[in-house]
Amino acid sequence: MPSTPFHKILIANRGEIALRIIRSARALGFRTVAVYSTADADARHVQEADQAVCIGEPLPSQSYLCIPAILEAAALAGADAVHPGYGFLAENEAFARACKKAGLVFIGPSPEAIAAMGHKAGAKTLMQAAGVPCIPGYQGDDQSDARFAAEAERIGFPVMIKAAAGGGGRGMRLAPSAKAFPALLQSARSEAEAAFGNPELILERAMVAPRHIEIQVFADRHGHAIHLGERDCSVQRRHQKIIEEAPSPAVDAVLRERMGATAVAAVKAIGYEGAGTLEFLLDGEGNYYFMEMNTRLQVEHPVTEAITGLDLVELQLRVAAGEPLPLAQAEVRFDGHAIEVRLCAEDVAQGFMPQSGTMALWQMPPQLRVEDALRSGAEIPPFYDSMIAKLIAHGRTREEARRKLMAGLEDAVALGVTTNQLFMQRCLAHPVFAAGGASTAFIDQQQEELLASDSATQDRAAALAAVLLCDVAGERPSQGRPLTHTLPISLRFTLDGRMLGAGVVRAHPDRFSVGIDEGVFEIDRVERVQTSVRFVCNGLAERAVCHRDGPLLLLHYRGRQLRVEDHTRAAALKSGDAAGDGKLRASMNGRVVAVMVAVGDSVEAGQPMVTLEAMKMEHVHAAPSSGRVTALHVKTGDQVAASRVVAELAIEAP
Numbered sequence: 001m002p003s004t005p006f007h008k009i010l011i012a013n014r015g016e017i018a019l020r021i022i023r024s025a026r027a028l029g030f031r032t033v034a035v036y037s038t039a040d041a042d043a044r045h046v047q048e049a050d051q052a053v054c055i056g057e058p059l060p061s062q063s064y065l066c067i068p069a070i071l072e073a074a075a076l077a078g079a080d081a082v083h084p085g086y087g088f089l090a091e092n093e094a095f096a097r098a099c100k101k102a103g104l105v106f107i108g109p110s111p112e113a114i115a116a117m118g119h120k121a122g123a124k125t126l127m128q129a130a131g132v133p134c135i136p137g138y139q140g141d142d143q144s145d146a147r148f149a150a151e152a153e154r155i156g157f158p159v160m161i162k163a164a165a166g167g168g169g170r171g172m173r174l175a176p177s178a179k180a181f182p183a184l185l186q187s188a189r190s191e192a193e194a195a196f197g198n199p200e201l202i203l204e205r206a207m208v209a210p211r212h213i214e215i216q217v218f219a220d221r222h223g224h225a226i227h228l229g230e231r232d233c234s235v236q237r238r239h240q241k242i243i244e245e246a247p248s249p250a251v252d253a254v255l256r257e258r259m260g261a262t263a264v265a266a267v268k269a270i271g272y273e274g275a276g277t278l279e280f281l282l283d284g285e286g287n288y289y290f291m292e293m294n295t296r297l298q299v300e301h302p303v304t305e306a307i308t309g310l311d312l313v314e315l316q317l318r319v320a321a322g323e324p325l326p327l328a329q330a331e332v333r334f335d336g337h338a339i340e341v342r343l344c345a346e347d348v349a350q351g352f353m354p355q356s357g358t359m360a361l362w363q364m365p366p367q368l369r370v371e372d373a374l375r376s377g378a379e380i381p382p383f384y385d386s387m388i389a390k391l392i393a394h395g396r397t398r399e400e401a402r403r404k405l406m407a408g409l410e411d412a413v414a415l416g417v418t419t420n421q422l423f424m425q426r427c428l429a430h431p432v433f434a435a436g437g438a439s440t441a442f443i444d445q446q447q448e449e450l451l452a453s454d455s456a457t458q459d460r461a462a463a464l465a466a467v468l469l470c471d472v473a474g475e476r477p478s479q480g481r482p483l484t485h486t487l488p489i490s491l492r493f494t495l496d497g498r499m500l501g502a503g504v505v506r507a508h509p510d511r512f513s514v515g516i517d518e519g520v521f522e523i524d525r526v527e528r529v530q531t532s533v534r535f536v537c538n539g540l541a542e543r544a545v546c547h548r549d550g551p552l553l554l555l556h557y558r559g560r561q562l563r564v565e566d567h568t569r570a571a572a573l574k575s576g577d578a579a580g581d582g583k584l585r586a587s588m589n590g591r592v593v594a595v596m597v598a599v600g601d602s603v604e605a606g607q608p609m610v611t612l613e614a615m616k617m618e619h620v621h622a623a624p625s626s627g628r629v630t631a632l633h634v635k636t637g638d639q640v641a642a643s644r645v646v647a648e649l650a651i652e653a654p
Contacts, residue, residue: 003322013085163192249436360416410559590614
């Protein structure tokens with residue numbers, strides 16, 4: 001078979017994905033070219049590549065998903081190969097064809113393979129013909145609402161609606177009943193078209209609490225194909241993976257051999273080349289059903305690298321150059337266990353709402369493998385996926401890997417933008433996950449425990465915050481008088497939005513008595529070295545990390561991110577409920593994708609008014625109360641900032 005040598009690789013992706021590819025490419029002696037939108041001009045992947053090209057504004061049609069811009073950048077930099085990363089372009093048949101037409105080596109499968117397996121409906125048809133077990137459903141050409149409604153009734157509720165050309169949970173909805181089905185169908189179709197440019201959908205029978213198991217495969221152009229074992233990706237929110245591990249606690253050696261053989265036979269049947277992942281649902285009896293194939297490297301590939309000792313990006317580059325795979329199936333070895341968590345910029349308490357802003361302080365644990373592209377002071381823009389880092393632990397046993405990851409995740413410092421850090425710690429610590437029993441229903445079933453408040457930790461953090469707000473590092477006390485004053489210094493501040501009053505008395509040069517609500521805390525020996533704070537609270541010595549910016553104090557304490565705002569000298573907060581003023585505010589930075597009302601319309605409380613898209617997810621903003629629309633301040637396509645008023649209502653009298 002012919003070789004296809006190349007020397008300079010353009011990476012058609014951003015962030016930690018681009019950095020991961022740069023690392024392996026550089027180790028093999030390749031030159032690299034980064035591309036970036038104007039929002040990413042100062043990003044790390046731009047700085048670490050050998051060359052970089054700006055490809056436009058941070059909109060899909062103008063930057064990372066714009067095929068002409070990518071090809072122009074490759075020509076400008078003199079690149080002779082393109083790595084599409086692990087995003088949408090990696091599964092875009094048109095992009096693979098365009099690269100080939102431009103004389104560029106596409107580091108991925110052929111356009112024909114992408115077309116065959118990158119479309120859920122077509123892939124299921126191929127797999128059924130090959131004898132691979134598939135979930136019952138509908139993947140026909142008739143995309144009418146009536147046909148979908150009839151097919152859903154035939155399949156039986158609950159039924160899963162999926163984007164035919166999609167992935168990553170976009171365009172996916174679980175319809176529990178025939179009554180809920182029409183609205184969910186329209187919502188899935190809208191999101192599918194926005195995310196993938198293709199509104200086609202398929203239906204599948206919704207399995208109850210299955211495992212989500214995927215098989216990593218590799219194939220070369222010489223006819224060799226192998227699998228590298230399975231990954232368990234069952235812990236998900238919004239149908240998006242947040243914890244992955246290898247091997248799966250639910251798969252034994254016999255089942256691994258069966259599933260691996262199925263996956264290898266599937267890729268051989270279509271003449272596949274490169275990295276790919278076949279995804280299955282596994283029931284409690286050991287029956288597995290094909291869902292889809294991702295014709296690319298997965299975000300979660302580091303756990304496979306950890307247990308096999310292989311560099312999967314290196315394998316991609318070698319296969320793309322025409323080399324045969326360097327090992328046969330019998331030579332694949334598995335060592336220990338690896339678990340990965342996805343750290344995301346999102347507010348778990350607000351339905352996993354994506355967040356953006358400035359990451360004031362970013363310190364990742366050295367004992368873990370961390371894939372990220374951030375640094376202190378970096379901006380997290382609202383235009384891209386909410387995942388900001390992956391933390392991976394490897395151990396001789398699953399319990400060792402879990403223990404290492406829990407400790408490392410608790411040590412990770414991410415201050416300035418709300419993340420899912422505490423939620424991930426609780427997932428790892430939960431008895432069901434610890435026992436290896438988590439299914440795709442894990443988060444829904446355990447949500448109450450995973451979201452429970454920890455008032456004891458918050459109270460201790462509040463006591464520390466009160467002392468720090470008094471500027472105990474030798475700076476001028478916040479009320480203009482020395483802390484040696486025997487009377488308490490009164491403070492008012494919010495801790496994660498909760499208004500608190502505190503009195504701080506300096507009972508000794510190194511001892512402070514803090515009264516908060518009904519509690520009294522004795523804090524001794526507060527020592528600060530740069531951002532690190534060591535202190536003793538009620539006899540227990542502990543450590544915290546802090547970042548101060550005027551009246552704002554950000555704390556990392558016991559693995560929690562806490563936001564403290566000093567209101568001691570501020571004017572009294574305005575009273576009144578923001579929801580009761582008739583103003584509809586944007587809950588995040590984002591782009592307006594739909595306006596469902598007009599000025600003069602009467603609306604009911606909870607009625608959808610405006611839909612925003614942020615970090616690839618759509619979020620419907622509903623009327624805060626019943627009334628008449630008196631003003632609309634946005635139109636479709638507008639970019640809005642968090643808290644901006646997008647519409648106003650004249651509230652109806654009760």
